[in-house]
Amino acid sequence: MAEVSNKQVIPREYVTGFPKESDLYVNSTATIKLKLSEAPEHEGSSKKLVLVKNLYLSCDPYQRLFMERIEGLSSQSTSSYTPGSPIYGYGVSGHPDLKAGDLVWGTTYWEEYSRIPEPEGLIKIQHTDVPLSYYTGILGMPGLTAYVGFYEICSPKKGEHVFISAAAGAVGQLVGQFAKLMGCYVVGSAGSKEKVDLLKNELGFDEAFNYKEETDLNAAFKRYFPEGIDIYFENVGGKTLDAVLLNMRVHGRIAVCGMVSQYNLDQAERVTNLMHLVYKRIRLHRFSVRDHYHLHPKFVEFMLPYIRQGKIVYVEDIVEGLESGPRALVGLFKGLNFGKQVVDVSA
Amino acid sequence: MAEVSNKQVIPREYVTGFPKESDLYVNSTATIKLKLSEAPEHEGSSKKLVLVKNLYLSCDPYQRLFMERIEGLSSQSTSSYTPGSPIYGYGVSGHPDLKAGDLVWGTTYWEEYSRIPEPEGLIKIQHTDVPLSYYTGILGMPGLTAYVGFYEICSPKKGEHVFISAAAGAVGQLVGQFAKLMGCYVVGSAGSKEKVDLLKNELGFDEAFNYKEETDLNAAFKRYFPEGIDIYFENVGGKTLDAVLLNMRVHGRIAVCGMVSQYNLDQAERVTNLMHLVYKRIRLHRFSVRDHYHLHPKFVEFMLPYIRQGKIVYVEDIVEGLESGPRALVGLFKGLNFGKQVVDVSA
Numbered sequence: 001m002a003e004v005s006n007k008q009v010i011p012r013e014y015v016t017g018f019p020k021e022s023d024l025y026v027n028s029t030a031t032i033k034l035k036l037s038e039a040p041e042h043e044g045s046s047k048k049l050v051l052v053k054n055l056y057l058s059c060d061p062y063q064r065l066f067m068e069r070i071e072g073l074s075s076q077s078t079s080s081y082t083p084g085s086p087i088y089g090y091g092v093s094g095h096p097d098l099k100a101g102d103l104v105w106g107t108t109y110w111e112e113y114s115r116i117p118e119p120e121g122l123i124k125i126q127h128t129d130v131p132l133s134y135y136t137g138i139l140g141m142p143g144l145t146a147y148v149g150f151y152e153i154c155s156p157k158k159g160e161h162v163f164i165s166a167a168a169g170a171v172g173q174l175v176g177q178f179a180k181l182m183g184c185y186v187v188g189s190a191g192s193k194e195k196v197d198l199l200k201n202e203l204g205f206d207e208a209f210n211y212k213e214e215t216d217l218n219a220a221f222k223r224y225f226p227e228g229i230d231i232y233f234e235n236v237g238g239k240t241l242d243a244v245l246l247n248m249r250v251h252g253r254i255a256v257c258g259m260v261s262q263y264n265l266d267q268a269e270r271v272t273n274l275m276h277l278v279y280k281r282i283r284l285h286r287f288s289v290r291d292h293y294h295l296h297p298k299f300v301e302f303m304l305p306y307i308r309q310g311k312i313v314y315v316e317d318i319v320e321g322l323e324s325g326p327r328a329l330v331g332l333f334k335g336l337n338f339g340k341q342v343v344d345v346s347a
Numbered sequence: 348m349a350e351v352s353n354k355q356v357i358p359r360e361y362v363t364g365f366p367k368e369s370d371l372y373v374n375s376t377a378t379i380k381l382k383l384s385e386a387p388e389h390e391g392s393s394k395k396l397v398l399v400k401n402l403y404l405s406c407d408p409y410q411r412l413f414m415e416r417i418e419g420l421s422s423q424s425t426s427s428y429t430p431g432s433p434i435y436g437y438g439v440s441g442h443p444d445l446k447a448g449d450l451v452w453g454t455t456y457w458e459e460y461s462r463i464p465e466p467e468g469l470i471k472i473q474h475t476d477v478p479l480s481y482y483t484g485i486l487g488m489p490g491l492t493a494y495v496g497f498y499e500i501c502s503p504k505k506g507e508h509v510f511i512s513a514a515a516g517a518v519g520q521l522v523g524q525f526a527k528l529m530g531c532y533v534v535g536s537a538g539s540k541e542k543v544d545l546l547k548n549e550l551g552f553d554e555a556f557n558y559k560e561e562t563d564l565n566a567a568f569k570r571y572f573p574e575g576i577d578i579y580f581e582n583v584g585g586k587t588l589d590a591v592l593l594n595m596r597v598h599g600r601i602a603v604c605g606m607v608s609q610y611n612l613d614q615a616e617r618v619t620n621l622m623h624l625v626y627k628r629i630r631l632h633r634f635s636v637r638d639h640y641h642l643h644p645k646f647v648e649f650m651l652p653y654i655r656q657g658k659i660v661y662v663e664d665i666v667e668g669l670e671s672g673p674r675a676l677v678g679l680f681k682g683l684n685f686g687k688q689v690v691d692v693s694a
Contacts, residue, residue, distance in 0.1 A: 070626065237621065251638075259625050270617035274584065277633040278606050279417065284631045286624040291598075 006032040008086040009110035009325045015067040018264040018333055023067070024087070024326035032113045034096050050119035052093035054108055057322075058136035059329045059341035060170070061235075063089050064263040086111045091345075092125070092135045103128065105135035110325055112345060123296065130307055131316075137170050137340035138307065138314040139300060145257060145289040146174035147299045153255040153287045154231045158183040161225055163244065165211070166235035168195035168315070170340035171257055173203055175233045177312045180204045184231070187224045189240070191335040198338075202313060217243035228252075236261040238269035245273035248280050256286040264333055315339030320347035353379040355433040356457035356672045362414040365611040365680055370414070371434070371673035379460045381443050397466035399440035401455050404669075405483035406676045406688035407517070408582075410436050411610040433458045438692075439472070439482045450475065452482035457672055459692060470643060477654055478663075484517050484687035485654065485661040486647060492604060492636040493521035494646045500602040500634045501578045505530040508572055510591065512558070513582035515542035515662070517687035518604055520550055522580045524659045527551045531578075534571045536587070538682040545685075549660060564590035575599075583608040585616035592620035595627050603633040611680055662686030667694035 008027045015023050034051065066081045081087045091108040106122035108114045116122060125135055137143060149171070150156060162179040164172045167188025176199065179186045187207040188199045199208035207224050214220040221229065221243055228249035234241060237259025248254070262268045277284060306312040317337045319328045325343045332341050355374045362370050381398065413428045428434045433456040442449040443460065453469035455461045463469060472482055484490060496518070497503060509526040511519045514535025523546065526533045534554040535546045546555035554571050561567040568576065568590055575596035581588060584606025595601070609615050624631060653659040664684045666675045672690045679688050 065626070237625075241621070256624055259622055262622050262625075268619050268622050270619050271621055272615050272617050274588070274618055275606060275609050275615050277603055277631075278584075279412070280633075281635045281638065282633050284624075284633070286627075286629050286631070288628040291628065 003031040003033050004113070006030045006112050007322045008112075009322055009329075010086055011067060011081050011083050013083050014069050014080065015064075017266060019064065019067055019330045021326045021330050024329070026323050026326065030111070032111075032115075034113065048119060050116045050122070051096060052104065052108060052114050052116055052122075053096045054091050054093045054110075054112060054114060054345045055103075056092040056133045056136050056318075057108070057110055057325065057343040057345055058090040058140065058142075059325075059332050059337070059343065060089060060142070061166075061258050061260040061263065061332060063087070063329065064260070064333060086114075090136055090141050092132050092140075093122070103132065105140050110322065110343075112322065123293075127300070127304060130304070133316060133318060133342050133344070134307070134314065136342050137316060138174060138312070139303060141289055142170035142340065143174060143303060144292065144296055144299050146171045146178065147302070148289060148292040148295060149233060149255045149257050149287055150175050150178045152292070152295075153285050154233065154253050156182050156184060156231055160184050160230035161227065161249070162186045162231045162233065163221070163225065163229045164188045164233040164235070165240050166190065166260060167199055167205065167208065168339065169235065169337075172233070172235055173199075173315060173339065174312070176203055176205050179231075180206075181311075194338065195335075198315065202315070211240065218246055221247040231255070233257060234259065238262050238265075238271070242269075242271045242273050245271075245276040245282075248276060248282055250280045252280055252282045254282060254284040256284060260333070316342055318342045318344050320344050350378040350380050351460070353377045353459050354669045355459075356669055356676075357433055358414060358428050358430050360430050361416050361427065362411075364613060366411065366414055366677045368673045368677050371676070373670050373673065377458070379458075379462075381460065395466060397463045397469070398443060399451065399455060399461050399463055399469075400443045401438050401440045401457075401459060401461060401692045402450075403439040403480045403483050403665075404455070404457055404672065404690040404692055405437040405487065405489075406672075406679050406684070406690065407436060407489070408513075408605050408607040408610065408679060410434070410676065411607070411680060433461075437483055437488050439479050439487075440469070450479065452487050457669065457690075459669065470640075474647070474651060477651070480663060480665060480689050480691070481654070481661065483689050484663060485521060485659070486650060488636055489517035489687065490521060490650060491639065491643055491646050493518045493525065494649070495636055495639040495642060496580060496602045496604050496634055497522050497525045499639070499642075500632050501580065501600050503529055503531060503578055507531050507577035508574065508596070509533045509578045509580065510568070510572065510576050511535045511580040511582070512587050513537065513605075513607060514546055514552065514555065515686065516582065516684075519580070519582055520546075520662060520686065521659070523550055523552050526578075527553075528658075541685065545662065549662070558587065565593055568594040578602070580604060581606065585609050585612075585618070589616075589618045589620050592618075592623040592629075595623060595629055597627045599627055599629045601629060601631040603631060607680070663689055665689045665691050667691050 086109040088109045092105045095102040103125040104122040162184045166172045168190040176186050186205050188205045189211040196208045199205040232244045232254045234256045238261045317339045435456045438455040439452045450472040451469040509531045513519045515537040523533050533552050535552045536558045543555045546552040579591045579601045581603045585608045664686045
């Protein structure tokens with residue numbers, strides 16, 4: 001089989017501060033052999049490789065952490081992207097000839113075709129009556145993150161008061177809907193009027209506010225949570241966390257999914273109210289979906305009926321073509337996405 | 348029965364900053380009727396009161412929180428002492444006529460005799476072959492705190508690397524010995540050479556250091572934990588926590604028992620390294636022994652053999668008489684105690 005063109009998205013250098021579109025470039029001259037035995041790295045190797053055609057690529061906040069070298073972290077915690085090589089992340093892929101049942105989701109590379117060195121990390125897609133892109137979101141890593149984070153980490157109870165930051169994002173929009181299903185009072189924050197409207201009018205949040213318009217976050221929480229917050233689903237960190245701490249209730253739980261407001265700062269914002277953990281006996285748990293993949297089958301069985309019956313809705317922001325990838329990914333850190341940000345590779 | 352004299356320790360006013368001995372005074376003119384039916388507050392009341400004679404009173408860091416009014420806290424989290432009324436805290440008490448089997452420990456008042464309005468909070472002492480003062484420490488609230496905090500909250504495994512701050516204190520000295528029993532590598536910090544020697548030479552810690560002599564805490568942790576920290580038993584907060592965060596390993600656990608270094612500050616120290624919770628998937632859990640009293644009987648059965656066989660040692664710093672109470676209690680916040688600080692009321 002002949003070599004084919006294989007467009008790629010590649011970082012030029014390590015990033016500090018907010019990533020710019022120009023920190024990534026699209027390499028249109030790469031090629032790939034579509035027969036594995038002809039791939040040079042496969043000759044004489046017993047390593048099991050799988051060749052996939054990438055269909056959808058997922059833009060996720062954690063990818064910002066991979067764009068820079070972080071001092072003092074051992075390799076076991078976070079590795080970095082390599083300038084000059086395609087970035088990687090979650091995606092939905094098929095085999096190049098796309099036989100039915102050959103669809104997978106998992107970690108792949110930002111390019112048209114990829115050789116996956118650890119195919120055991122790819123999860124076979126069983127249900128294709130829902131949009132395939134959902135496996136980058138509501139049925140994939142972010143969905144499982146919301147599920148594990150809310151049901152396993154937050155120990156929620158009916159009637160509890162739940163706050164979610166970055167609530168219109170890939171994870172937040174689901175956590176809010178899960179919390180409503182459980183009978184909680186749910187407030188979300190987001191960064192635009194449109195997102196706030198989405199939360200209140202489409203996703204069923206009790207209240208929502210635009211954090212950019214709140215000069216005093218503590219006052220905002222006092223307004224929306226006069227009796228305090230039982231559960232904080234933490235996506236942003238920094239001064240939001242600091243103000244939430246002042247408003248948590250006794251035995252509150254903070255599930256730390258991420259702290260995206262801090263990822264682009266040279267110097268992290270300082271948090272001054274940790275003593276409220278002590279006053280109020282709060283559990284603050286940084287969890288990672290990576291430790292919970294065994295729950296994925298159970299999670300999919302849980303989610304599918306809600307999706308099919310329209311009881312949980314999911315908002316995606318899909319851009320077309322790898323060329324749109326850099327803008328979509330860096331836009332995530334300015335909040336330019338409206339819902340889950342996805343790149344449709346084959347569009 | 349006649350009225351008897353009833354010496355009391357009373358706060359003059361709410362405290363800010365480091366408490367001073369003069370913030371408390373000993374009232375030697377109070378009296379109490381030793382017959383409950385004659386107590387004015389009992390007349391016509393159906394409230395069950397118990398009259399006790401206080402034997403040992405416990406000096407605990409959390410008491411600092413009760414000495415001031417903390418803004419923005421609802422009554423459910425922390426209440427304050429009332430200037431003009433005796434302070435309260437943990438103690439060992441008996442009935443005034445001290446029949447065998449009438450010994451209890453639990454919350455009482457800093458005075459010779461007390462009427463306890465909620466006697467269901469008092470726990471009967473079953474084993475008296477150990478020093479009675481132990482029920483303010485190794486067999487009481489601090490001991491249960493160490494037990495719950497280490498075994499339940501830290502999820503420890505053999506061989507893990509454990510750091511304990513305020514390691515020579517009432518709780519820390521036990522956590523270190525529990526961790527050694529489990530086969531962990533254990534390092535403690537304390538505030539004097541004598542305490543460091545105690546940790547290394549008497550309590551079996553692998554290493555210990557005087558935090559006052561470390562100008563660069565991060566460097567100290569790099570020295571004692573070149574491979575990082577799995578478990579941090581947090582007693583102090585502030586800059587120690589900030590430096591620990593830089594040195595935690597993936598899946599590390601931080602059990603927050605207290606943050607005593609912050610209790611006397613007008614403005615809490617700022618913590619800048621919370622992003623390491625994100626990088627390393629750390630669980631930070633503020634726990635309180637108040638939520639775990641049901642484990643006390645199991646805990647006592649666990650501890651007694653170790654105490655009787657001398658396999659766990661416990662260092663107490665006992666002062667004599669209520670008159671010594673104010674100095675002992677405020678000394679705790681300067682680290683003047685050597686081991687568990689106790690007031691022997693009847694000495």
